[in-house]
Amino acid sequence: DDEDAAVILGSRQLGYEGEALALVEEPFHRKPIMLAGATATYTPNHVLGAALAARASQLISPTVANVQQLGRKLQVSEVRIPRGSSLVGNTLAEAGLGERTGVSVIGQWVGGRLITPPTASMRLEPDGILILVGSAESVQRFEEVCEDAMPLRRQGPFVVAGYGEVGRKVVQLLRDVGEEFVVIDRQDTEGVTLVGDALDSRILEQAGVASAQAVIMALDTDSATMFATVIVKDLAPDVPVIARVNRAENVERIHRAGADYALSISQVSGQILARRLLGEETVSVDPQLKVLRVEADGLEGQHPVDLGIREKTGCSVVAVERGEALLTDFDEDFRFAADDAIYLCGSSQATRAFIDMYPTTSETSRVSA
Numbered sequence: 001d002d003e004d005a006a007v008i009l010g011s012r013q014l015g016y017e018g019e020a021l022a023l024v025e026e027p028f029h030r031k032p033i034m035l036a037g038a039t040a041t042y043t044p045n046h047v048l049g050a051a052l053a054a055r056a057s058q059l060i061s062p063t064v065a066n067v068q069q070l071g072r073k074l075q076v077s078e079v080r081i082p083r084g085s086s087l088v089g090n091t092l093a094e095a096g097l098g099e100r101t102g103v104s105v106i107g108q109w110v111g112g113r114l115i116t117p118p119t120a121s122m123r124l125e126p127d128g129i130l131i132l133v134g135s136a137e138s139v140q141r142f143e144e145v146c147e148d149a150m151p152l153r154r155q156g157p158f159v160v161a162g163y164g165e166v167g168r169k170v171v172q173l174l175r176d177v178g179e180e181f182v183v184i185d186r187q188d189t190e191g192v193t194l195v196g197d198a199l200d201s202r203i204l205e206q207a208g209v210a211s212a213q214a215v216i217m218a219l220d221t222d223s224a225t226m227f228a229t230v231i232v233k234d235l236a237p238d239v240p241v242i243a244r245v246n247r248a249e250n251v252e253r254i255h256r257a258g259a260d261y262a263l264s265i266s267q268v269s270g271q272i273l274a275r276r277l278l279g280e281e282t283v284s285v286d287p288q289l290k291v292l293r294v295e296a297d298g299l300e301g302q303h304p305v306d307l308g309i310r311e312k313t314g315c316s317v318v319a320v321e322r323g324e325a326l327l328t329d330f331d332e333d334f335r336f337a338a339d340d341a342i343y344l345c346g347s348s349q350a351t352r353a354f355i356d357m358y359p360t361t362s363e364t365s366r367v368s369a
Contacts, residue, residue: 005036049169059177083126093120102138107131161198167218217243233258296340314350
C-alpha cells in the first residue's frame, strides 16, 4: 500500500491527471491512498471473502437465481458423485438420469468449474457435484435410484478456518443472513469460536466438520490451505471445501487436494480492473445459473429438441406448466401448447441468448429474468 501511494504521488507531481486505481491490501489505508491522489480504491480481499461466502451459502447466493419462480412444484438439488459410484465415467446419455428419475441435470461442478449446459456426452466425474432440477418426487426418485450419490447438506453450521481480513468478511456475510458458523483461528480474538490450528484434526473434529454445510478455508498461506483441505477430506469426504488462494498458480493444486471451489486474489483483482477499465466481466468469481419463466407464445406445436433450444442458446427446458399439471418428461409426441408456461435454466449469457433468439415469448418474463 505504501508503494502504491508513492507511485500515485509521484505521477501526480509529474502532471498526470488521469485515473489512478489502487488495489488496497489494508482497508484502513483506503483514505490515505485517496489523499495521495488515487481516483478509486478497491479491497480485493473483501470481494474475495464475499465470493467465498456466496459460494457457500444458499441464503447469500442460491445456486440457481430467481429460484422462487419455480414455485412449490419444482426444486433444486445438488448431489455429489462419490469416487466409487457406479455413475462415475458414464456419459449423461449412458446414465439416463432423466429417463430413469425425471430430473433434469443442468450443470456439473468439477474442479471448481461449472460445466453448463451439460451435453449428452458429458461424463459424470468422481467427486463431481451435479445440479438437478425436478419435482420433489423426481428428486426423491433420483436419490433412491442413485443411492450412492450424496445430496449436499443444507442445514447445520459452516466452519470458517482463519479469521484474517478474508475470514472476517466471510463471517460478516454469514451472520447477516442468519447462518450458523464456527470460527477457528490460532489467535484468541473476539469473534473466534475455537482457538487452535486448522491443521490439527482434533480441532477440526471439535469444530464439527463432519456435520458442516461446508468448510471455508481463509488461511494465510496456500500450503496451510492445501494441507488443511487434505485433512478435512479425510475426516468428512462429502463436505464441500471452499478455499481462498493467495497465488493463482496454486489454484489447481488446491483443487487436487480436494477443494471443490478455490479462488485466488489475482482472479478477483483481475475482474475488478476489467470491469472498471474495459466494462466487461472477464473472470466469473461466482458462476450462477438462472431460472427463466416464459410463455409459449410463438413456440406452440413444436418440440424442444426440434427447436434446438439447448444447442442454440445454452438453456435447458426443465419443466412445462400446463394448467395444474407440471410436465418434466418430453416424449416424442410432446408439443408446446399456446397456454404453456416454460421453465428454462441456464447462465446469464444463455438466458439472454434465449430472449434474443425467441423474441415472441412473453415480455413480462424478460423483466423477471
